Amino acid sequence: MTSDLRTRLLLMLVLPLCLLAMVGVWLDYRSADEAAVQHDQRLLRLMPALADSVLAPPIHDNEPPLLLLAPPIEDFLRLNAGFSGYSVRNTAGLLLLGDEWVNGTVPTTQAPEFHSVEYGGVTYRVAVQRGRTGAGELVVALADGSDPRQKWAQQLLLRVLLPNLVLLMAAGFAIHWAVRQAFKPLVVLAEAVERRSPRDLSPIDEAASPDEVRPLVHSLNHLFALVNAQAEGQRRFVADAAHQLRTPLAGLQAQVEAWAMMAKAAAPSRSLPSDFDKKQPPTQEGQAQGAIVLGVDQIEKLRNATRRTSQLAHQLLALSRADARSLDAQPPQRVDIKDLCESLLETFLDAATGKGLDLGLDMQPVHVTGHGWLLRELLSNLVDNAIRYTQPGGVVTIRCGLRLGRTGLPKAFVEVEDDGPGVPEDERARVLQRFYRVPGAGGEGTGLGLAIADEITRVHGATLTLDQGPHGRGLLVTVRFA
Structure with missing residues (x-):
């Protein structure tokens, strides 16, 4: 739930940032475009001065026209040295004065034309105009490599995309951290509820919850109270x-x-x-x-x-x-399982002998922490079930002791084993339910013995398992304590 909310919030916050970044790129481009328009207007204003710089036709046929750069053109070329150029051509496109690379198609009218030229790794904005000069009708061209629009296109990755990408990544990490910290009380609340015992229906502290979660906590407490009362x-x-x-x-x-x-x-x-x-x-x-x-x-x-x-x-x-929550208020005690098994042997010996059963005891000294009267009730139900369903002449064995668990540490256990009809594997989970009996089972049971044993086992934090008895028949009931 919380990870899904975090993802949704992250997307809801990052997507608008992406949209804002795209708007910023567009505004940056528009700004560069407006600056480029002004740049074109500047070049257009300089074109008459360039045409006026051609004073007279050449004296000899092989010589260029007489040129004297006007002050505005001279200042422009000086201030943009290395990033500017000009050319003067005749109507046939032949270069008369200036730079060869500043070229373009010859205009058919006297209206100014603009285009871009790539030269020396620089993109130049070139203005071309056909008009009257001191040497007759010529074509003049003026180039400028400081066009903002061209620079914006060249530096798109470095100036626009990369900073915005870094900003989005930084914002994403910051938002993820902020959302995670904001949801931390909710995660702690969920973990606290998950760790609760099924019998723990005490109210949750509303004051320790954020204001936004308090209505949910209040509803949970109300539900706990109703379930607890019922x-x-x-x-x-x-x-x-x-x-x-x-x-x-x-x-x-x-x-x-x-x-x-x-x-x-x-x-x-x-x-x-x-x-x-x-x-x-x-x-x-x-x-x-x-x-x-x-x-x-x-x-x-x-x-x-x-x-x-x-x-x-x-x-x-x-x-x-065994099901009452009042057990939580009763302090557990140290219980001697060996003495408990011996007393149960004495209690059920007459019933087993009267039915012709061999009731035996295989025990080692072992102690557990719990409620002695409940553990006695647990073993009584297991032994009573074994005696009740085992046929005359059968064997019932009570075991207790220590056995290595999966972690390698010894754990206390109690087993009741018989060679009776047993419980089919697909019925072993259902026989732990209250008032359920295996169809066709003999005896006069009530369907509560194993349910009581399972409830007492869970009260003590232990596990109860049902397995097949010795020689492929009967039932082996094992209680393993934590």
């Missing part, structure tokens, strides 16, 4: 709704868990009695056992539904907290 309202709504749902859902889940345990205790066998499927009416005992088994199944489905709902409320609350 985002804050959405975050507050999600947080309040998730928080209000947690208590009744926790009570409902506890009640359903108690019902499930009581139903299991009352039904030693989960299979229906043998007479339940027969075409004849079952016995009273068979009906009772069948009702108990069906009740256990319904309670199991209700328990799974309440668990999913509780998990969704918990994830919504975590997402709202």
Whole structure:
């Protein structure tokens, strides 16, 4: 934007200067032309004096006419020595007196004629007139090499074009520098806005902006305020709704868990009695056992539904907290990733064992700066996803440590690797979106786990990447810290 404005301003200022330079050249030429007209008039006034200088015809045939230069002609030749000349010819064009190079066509009338002659590297203005003299009718010519118009044409490059070109170049550089300095506050403002975090919606200091840019800054601040209010309202709504749902859902889940345990205790066998499927009416005992088994199944489905709902409320609350701008006000702390991974291993060990998974830990001591509870939420979602989608008998591994980055410096990392179905390469960017699940994916996920992990990763200035797991299958999720 600014470079385009600079170019436009530069052109808008330089083009008028070019036009003014052309006008200056034209005016200079007109001035030289007017001086040349006056110069021609001067030569014309001297022509009668030159004709009067021829006093008498020659005494002998081979001799020139008698010549006595009139004072005006004598002064003219003396003052313009080396750049002037004259000639006297008869009507046949034969030179009688003066310089051979001062020539021209013989006029047919007595009206004066003017033309230019190149001689000795000098362009002369020559006036020729046919008239009566003391030696009869002759043709006199007077040449002057100080014609302003001829000098202007000869010195066009040095006197006119070159100075104007230098002036235009100097003006162009000066204008470019001035425009660049004038636009510097706008460039600084653009860079400051570009460097901002997406969550930083604080107003821009209007007093630090030029007067011409303040309306734009004021509009930006107004837009920031509207977006901030809307985002804050959405975050507050999600947080309040998730928080209000947690208590009744926790009570409902506890009640359903108690019902499930009581139903299991009352039904030693989960299979229906043998007479339940027969075409004849079952016995009273068979009906009772069948009702108990069906009740256990319904309670199991209700328990799974309440668990999913509780998990969704918990994830919504975590997402709202991870997205809140209030994190900027909370000072980051030193977090021991190794201890965090060990505690998560203990937390998810029962769930992995119950599904027949091998949950392992490959770790090195490593520390990062951040929010411990958010990093725990990040790893919890990654491990929970891996356990949820890995088939029984699979392997889930948690890794942490240091690894050399592109700059050659060691960087902290955390990985969660599984050998489950994985995520297709063309879906890896979309699974980081909220509530998106890969079509045909099994399990009972909500589509928020990876979105929460990605949001927490960005809060900590880290990067989250999805790759293929070991042996060409599964999923490898890596978080690299700056």
